[in-house]
Amino acid sequence: MTPYVLIWGGGDLASGVALRLHHAGIxxxxxxxxxxxxxxxxxxxxxxxYDGRTQVEDIFGVLIQGPDEMQTVWSxxxxxxxxxxxxxxxxxxxxxxxxxxxxxxxxxxxxxxxAELVIGLGPGFTAGENCHAAxxxxxxxxxxxxxxxxxxxxxxxxxxxVQAYACERVLFAPDDGIIxxxxxxxxxxxxGDPILVVNxxxxxAPFDGLLRGLIHEGIQVRQGMKVGDVDPRPExxxxxxxxxxxxxxxxxxxEAVLTKDAVxxxxxxx
Numbered sequence: 001m002t003p004y005v006l007i008w009g010g011g012d013l014a015s016g017v018a019l020r021l022h023h024a025g026i027x028x029x030x031x032x033x034x035x036x037x038x039x040x041x042x043x044x045x046x047x048x049x050y051d052g053r054t055q056v057e058d059i060f061g062v063l064i065q066g067p068d069e070m071q072t073v074w075s076x077x078x079x080x081x082x083x084x085x086x087x088x089x090x091x092x093x094x095x096x097x098x099x100x101x102x103x104x105x106x107x108x109x110x111x112x113x114x115a116e117l118v119i120g121l122g123p124g125f126t127a128g129e130n131c132h133a134a135x136x137x138x139x140x141x142x143x144x145x146x147x148x149x150x151x152x153x154x155x156x157x158x159x160x161x162v163q164a165y166a167c168e169r170v171l172f173a174p175d176d177g178i179i180x181x182x183x184x185x186x187x188x189x190x191x192g193d194p195i196l197v198v199n200x201x202x203x204x205a206p207f208d209g210l211l212r213g214l215i216h217e218g219i220q221v222r223q224g225m226k227v228g229d230v231d232p233r234p235e236x237x238x239x240x241x242x243x244x245x246x247x248x249x250x251x252x253x254x255e256a257v258l259t260k261d262a263v264x265x266x267x268x269x270x
Contacts, residue, residue, distance in 0.1 A: 002071065003266045004029055005257070006095035006115070008087070012040035012213075013121065013137065014101035015056050016246025018079055020254045022059055026267050027074050029095065030061065033085045039213035039229050042185045043242045048081040050216055057241060067093045090114055096266055099253055100131065105155040117263050119256050121249060123155040133259075135252040137245075144248035146256045171228030173221040174201040180217065186239045187211045195228055205230055212239045 004027040007014050018028055036046035045061035047054040054061045060078040064070065067089055073080040082089065089095075098115035105123045110130040112118055120131035127134045127147050134147040142153070173179070177199035183189060189205040196203050196214065198221060205211075213229030221227060231238050258264050 002027055002074070003096040004070070004074075005097040005099060005267070006031060006089070007099045007101050009046075009101035009103065011036070011038045011046060011101065011103070012043050012242060013103065013246050013249055014099075015043050015045055016242045016248070016250035017099060017101060017121075017253045018045060018061075018250070019057060019059065019242060020247065020250030021257070022079060024254060026257070027070075028079050029067075029070055029089075030079060030081045031084045031087065031089065032081060034083055035219060037215060037219065037225075039215050039226055040185075040239075041213065041216060042239050043246075045079060045081055047216075049083055087114075096263060097257060100125070103137070116266075117257065117260055119253055120152075121253075123152055126151040133256040135249055135256070137249055139245060143245065144252040146252050146259070168206045169230055169232075170226055171195060171203050171206075171230065173198050173223055173225045173227050174203055175199045175223050177221065179215055179219050179221055179227060181214055183211055183214065185211055185214050186236050188234060189230065195230075198227075203228065207232060210234055210236065210238060 007017055007030045021028055030045050032046050032049050036049050038044035038046040041047045043056050048061040048063045052063050061081045062073045062078045064080045064082050070080045095115050097117045099119045101121050103122050107124045118131045120134045122137035125131045125134035127149050134152045136142045136145045136152050138153045175198045180197045182194045182196055189211050191205055191207050193205040194202045195205055209230045209232040212231040215227040
């Protein structure tokens, strides 16, 4: 089997990892759940689960039904996306590198035996305990830093501040129920505009700005779940390109991969 990197989770932060590695010539497989909850879907390879094929910047993600299709997708220059929440592929075609990009933000069981190099993104990871290398995901001075010892910072629970807006930028489900979208990603919204509805309860734009993220139509959500993202900055490209945060994290993963001689030589051998 061709050596490859498995990225577990296809949200927007994982997309920054995928872009960095793919552009460096590394073969990638993204593994997702049956119903991904990505909010920034326009820059998430997870969208391939719903559409069969999606594009993030200059790279296509293609939904596959099994690992035997991986090589064909790689040969086409795209990234395969596989629905495999139980990671059964580990026993069939184990990856050389496993990147846990699910961002559970809590202490997770160790998976050191799942790959030659296991990399954990964000809170909950401690190098040498449940991963070989941990990548800092909190904004600030240490964003994207690789830890070969110690833990990443704890979850702050507060989104990054943009033009004085922090928690206000995030839209939450007002009730349990099925999402019905009333707007679309990339739309310019004004304060009070309807964005989505759950069980007759409408979620409105908290301020004027750009609708940067919106969860997929028809998903069953729980009250309080993150379902949207409004950016006070009006530039549409902010919904079309992965963020600087995602790319910084991707750079950290690429550094970790390149640091290990055995891993680096195997990934580029084929």
